[in-house]
Amino acid sequence: MKNRNSITNIFPIYSANIGMIFFSAAFLFLLAGQSATRGAAPSQKEILKTRIDDLRRQIEIYQKNIDEKNKKEESLSNDIEILAADIKKIELQIQETNLQIAGLDDEITEKQIEIDEMEKQVGAKKEMLAKFLQELYEKGRGETAEIVFSGQSFSDYFSKIESLESFEDQIKEAHDQLEASRDALEDEKEILIERKVDKENMRGIQSDQERSLEQEKQMETLLVSQVRNEKAALEQNMGRLQKELSEIQSLGEPINLEEAVKAAKYAADLTQVAPEFLLGVLRVESGLGTNVGGGRYKTDMNPSQWDTFKKICKEVGLDPEKTPVSRRACYNRNSSDGCGGWGGAMGPAQFMPSTWMGYKSQVEKTTGHSPANPWSIKDSLVAMGLKLGSVEGVKAGDRKAWAKAAGMYLAGANWERYSWYSDRVIHYADGFKKIMKNY
Numbered sequence: 001m002k003n004r005n006s007i008t009n010i011f012p013i014y015s016a017n018i019g020m021i022f023f024s025a026a027f028l029f030l031l032a033g034q035s036a037t038r039g040a041a042p043s044q045k046e047i048l049k050t051r052i053d054d055l056r057r058q059i060e061i062y063q064k065n066i067d068e069k070n071k072k073e074e075s076l077s078n079d080i081e082i083l084a085a086d087i088k089k090i091e092l093q094i095q096e097t098n099l100q101i102a103g104l105d106d107e108i109t110e111k112q113i114e115i116d117e118m119e120k121q122v123g124a125k126k127e128m129l130a131k132f133l134q135e136l137y138e139k140g141r142g143e144t145a146e147i148v149f150s151g152q153s154f155s156d157y158f159s160k161i162e163s164l165e166s167f168e169d170q171i172k173e174a175h176d177q178l179e180a181s182r183d184a185l186e187d188e189k190e191i192l193i194e195r196k197v198d199k200e201n202m203r204g205i206q207s208d209q210e211r212s213l214e215q216e217k218q219m220e221t222l223l224v225s226q227v228r229n230e231k232a233a234l235e236q237n238m239g240r241l242q243k244e245l246s247e248i249q250s251l252g253e254p255i256n257l258e259e260a261v262k263a264a265k266y267a268a269d270l271t272q273v274a275p276e277f278l279l280g281v282l283r284v285e286s287g288l289g290t291n292v293g294g295g296r297y298k299t300d301m302n303p304s305q306w307d308t309f310k311k312i313c314k315e316v317g318l319d320p321e322k323t324p325v326s327r328r329a330c331y332n333r334n335s336s337d338g339c340g341g342w343g344g345a346m347g348p349a350q351f352m353p354s355t356w357m358g359y360k361s362q363v364e365k366t367t368g369h370s371p372a373n374p375w376s377i378k379d380s381l382v383a384m385g386l387k388l389g390s391v392e393g394v395k396a397g398d399r400k401a402w403a404k405a406a407g408m409y410l411a412g413a414n415w416e417r418y419s420w421y422s423d424r425v426i427h428y429a430d431g432f433k434k435i436m437k438n439y
Contacts, residue, residue, distance in 0.1 A: 048103045055096045056419075062089035063423075067399065070430050076223060076230040079237055083220040086427070090213045093420060097206045100417065104199040111192045118185045125178045132171055198417065205420045212424075242435055248279075248286050253324075255348060255377060261432075261439040263377040270366050271385030272395040276436060278381050280429030281388065281406050284421055285350050294324030301325055301344030301353075308353040309344070315371040323375075326350060347373075349380035359383045384409070402426060
């Protein structure tokens, strides 16, 4: 590639041309890099991170306290202490969520400024490139007329033609850089959308945290008021817990709690993943708003998944047109239909068609029957167990491993940002462990 700083040397025959001086300066601007090396992270980000890390350490202390109390024999005083610790923990988690939202607000603002600047640069480069193309066209015509009417030698003419060809090479390079700038701009816009989706998700978590906090406070007040009648208070607390855990559903359709417990025990025997942990994940999955209610594959599923989905439906004897999937999550107000992502997850365990196919043969081998059915509570929980059990420590009952596995299952790569999901999974798992003896 020719030296970009020697553009005037490429055109010796035009060195005295004032127009080419303008061209050289403008062309250097066109080929210039669009961004400088980024400096250190703003201090506000560092402050937020430090505060979040501190809150997480405090939250972990309360969680350890709750874990220890859950090992003790059931008593009213112990239940009250567990509720008190959970209330303090949720209050800290709400503070953490508020900081996460504040951080996302800052990221969104910064990203929007970056995008605005990049759009200006892309626009300027487009305009400049158009001028250069026009100049190339005009100079090409001028050189042809000159050789015809001036009587210059053909060697002089070809020398000028070679200069014009070099000019064309530089124009092509500029065009390629413009295309790269456009691609980079689109990438930044995608990141901006992801941050906005994260913010919407955090708002949903915030609402869930506030609701959970109010419920725990009400129950604590009730238990304290009935301290003289421990048996009645324990029964009332167990009734409240059972009602809360009974809210298991698959795409808006309720799942019988007894059936779910039996399926979880069945899956646990086959995968060595604790049944209460499986039920905890299932309970949180039921409560995620984007998964509740039946969508349809043609409107809610990524078209790349359609053929796989129809194949799965055919194998298990279901009509794909009538078979529910999770609804599309509509968080992106900037898109044409208000939706930035896709739904399309299947059955109680919410597997995407392509992901299910990755576990299908393992489920069939584990259960001994074929074809595996993602809408079957037993098959879906076996698949869930296989996926969760692939995280080291889950089968041994390591609660940190549970938190990681549940977070990855429910929130994907950003699971650490959505630690509330993992926390609720373990919360519900503890509850299921208490009531499973009744089934």
